[in-house]
Amino acid sequence: MLNIKLLRKRLASWWGIPLFLGMTLIPLSSCLSPTFVLDGNVYLMFLSMAVCLVLLMLYDITALPGIFVGLLIYYSSWLEFDSVLVISTWYLFSLLVCWFGYRMQMRRRWSSYHGILRLTKVRAFWLIIVLPVFFVSGVQVSVDFELLPPKLGLLPGQGFSLRALLNYQGVLLACIAAVPPIYYLVRIALRPRFFFILIEWMKREFTLSVTKTELAIWFLALSVLVKLLTYEYDDQNILLSNYPLSLLLPVMLYGAMRFGFILVGIVWTITLWVLLTNYPGLLYSDNLYQSLTFSISLLTVFTITIILVATISSRQRIIHRKTRYSALVDPVTGLPNLRWLTRDLALHEESVICFIRMANLDVLSRAYGIQWRIEFKQNIAEVLQPILGDDERLYQLPEYDLVIRLNPEASEQTLIAVEQKLRQFRLRWNGMPIHPHYGLGYSSVKSPVKHLNSLLGELSTIAEESLSKGIPQGAHLNYEQLQLHIQSKVVLLQKVQHALDDDNFVLMVQPIVGFRGDRYYEVLCRLVGETGELISPNEFLPIVHEFGLSYDLDIWVLKKTMQFMDEHRERLPSLRLAVNLSPESICRPSLLNDVTLLMANYRIESYQLVLEVTESHLLQDSSQALLTLVQLRNWGCRIAIDDFGTGYASYNRLKAFQADILKIDGSFITHLLDSKVDYHIVESMCQVARLKNMTVVAEFVETEEQKAALKKLGVDYLQGYLTGRPQRLSEL
Secondary structure, three states, X not given: OOOHHHHHHHHOOOOOHHHHHHHHHHHHHHHHOOEEEOOOEEEOOOHHHHHHHHHHHHHHHHHHHHHHHHHHHHHOOOOOHHHHHHHHHHXXXXXXXXXXXXXHHHHHHOOOOOOOHHHHHHHHHHHHHHHHHHHHHHHHHHHHOOOOOHHHOOOOOOOOOHHHHHXXXXXXXXXXXXXXXXXXXXXXXXXXXXXXXXXXXXXXXXXXXXXXHHHHHHHHHHHHHHHHHHOOOOOOOHHHOOHHHHHHHHHHHXXXXXXXXXXXXXXXXXXXXXXXXXXXXXXXXXXXXXXXXXXXXXXXXXXXXXXXXXXXXXXXXXXXXXXXXXXXXXXXXXXXXXXXXXXXXXHOOEEEEEEEEEOOHHHHHHHHOHHHHHHHHHHHXXXXXXXXXXXXXXXXXXXXXXXXXXXXXXXXXXXXXXXXXXXXXXXXXOOEEEOOOEEEEEEEEEOOOOOHHHXXXXXXXXXXXXXXXXXXXXXXXXXXXHHHHXXXXXXXXXXXXXXXXXXXXXXXXXXXXXXXXXXXXXXXXXXXXXXOOEEOHHHHHHHHHHOOOHHHHHHHHHHHHHHHHHHOOOOOOOOOEEEEEOHHHHOOXXXXXXXXXHHHHOOOOHHHEEEEEEHHHHHOOOHHHHHHHHHHHHHOOEEEEEEEXXXXXXXXXXXXXXXXXXXXXXXXXXXXXXXXXXXXXXXHHHHHHHHOOOEEEEOOOOOHHHHHHHHHHOOOEEEOOOOOOOEEHHHO
């Protein structure tokens, strides 16, 4: 079977795609470069240099062989072998020197997006200023020493002539304007879906008030102006002078301020190419070199001005949006604040405001600290947000309260769902499940809401009354639906009990694959519904824990797991399976004896069994739990700390706790590539695990990019959809 990842890696090496792109794009871009022929070619825009920079930004020094071959192919078509070798070698040497200086200063940001303002200075110095000067000066010296022929566009002894200045401007103009559009074009050719990513980047840089009509008018004005400039007129026509070129500047500056860097950069590069190849005013003068030099200088200044204005405007818009967003979000909890609520109420004609009052939250905050209160609110927001609509949100109020804005159409059902979620919600802190009582007060409002603070005060009083009565207080609450939810909870409890009695649970397994090729499997439990559907643990495990059935379920899973290993011993020798244990089971003294008996009855070797314990459960200071896990580990069973990083004081507890495997919680893996904080957290976890001689497993791995980053960080095993989806244990 063909390994796609290995094939892509091989093609990205110097002999693969970089070699092909260098061999094709460099000759093609050289042929497309606007030139002026007079005693040799004078390049008005040296596009091959822009292509070389693009290849270096995509493939780094891996692109150098392809660049060199492409130069040989192009120059050998019209130069002698000695000249081809000299110009190609100097071309490559200039690129290598400037690229080395650029890479040394940019470090890991060398291939970053072109419109980042803080990186512009380094990029401009090495690739826009130093590179053209270094390259053109070297070619001029080679012509002076007769190592290269004058038909390259330079004459001996004329290093400070207008002709030399024209060549320098051609290289400079290509490095400034042509690099980003060619970069986008190559990226799209390599991966067509990048086109849609580019469109999203482009839209993100637009001013919020931009309309399609405004964009169309701007394109029309620019097209008309370019058409007028490229049309052939009589000798005395004003459009044949260099003056009409100045008309381009206000049009392009308007686009730069309104549409951002990406769109304006692409459009301006195309406009430059059209003008340099078709504008007759470039050559309308008695002194051709003087006319060309002035025109190209004008276009170069325009290019620098337009790109800087576009970059600065895009940066200012991004900062402005971030600032506006920061003003609408509480800086501590990260939840929308009262200002955001005021804005949302103004955007909707009618809304339902639900006030959430949490009992004794101030006392609990003094007992557990302000960090507990912050995490408590954040976890409540994570629980409630999935049941809210797309434009419905939960808002942070000062001190201890929360508010939800609902659409009136389905507000009753949503309120019932909110109450059910809050009843089920538990936050484990220092090993103890904390669940304060909640009061819900709600009211319908219509825009504009002029006295929001007074309204929230009234809702706070209603929510306080709800605490004593135990039900949400407000108008039009559907109590029948609330009762149905309670009944469904009882029905689910009965299903769990019958499943334990009748073996109606289904065991699933998900592979945990190591970078060295070995693997083991985590056992997952599912409940079978009435129609044969599989019910997720998120639905029935809260019932199991609430009604004290955790130990029964854990023993059932252990028994069925060992029974499967015994029955398929010949077909699956040395099979290793990981089983989750609840905190209630670990703290029970009988667990040790029950596990011993099961392993003896089914002839299970201790190395075949991995026992996973959720990291937050280890925070309880229980001597019985620690004793049980130590003895199981001494027998040879491997102990895994599951969901590491989600509990309190994880590292302090890890110093005293002995385990074999550290499973990093998937919440850190999901945003590993997007969040520097998550990346460094995972890195620190891996370092601590290495100091403790622990194996590291990463959960929720879904992409090859995540896999590569985790391998670099030192992770040993991967678990997630990338390595395999859950399947029935019987189908293993």
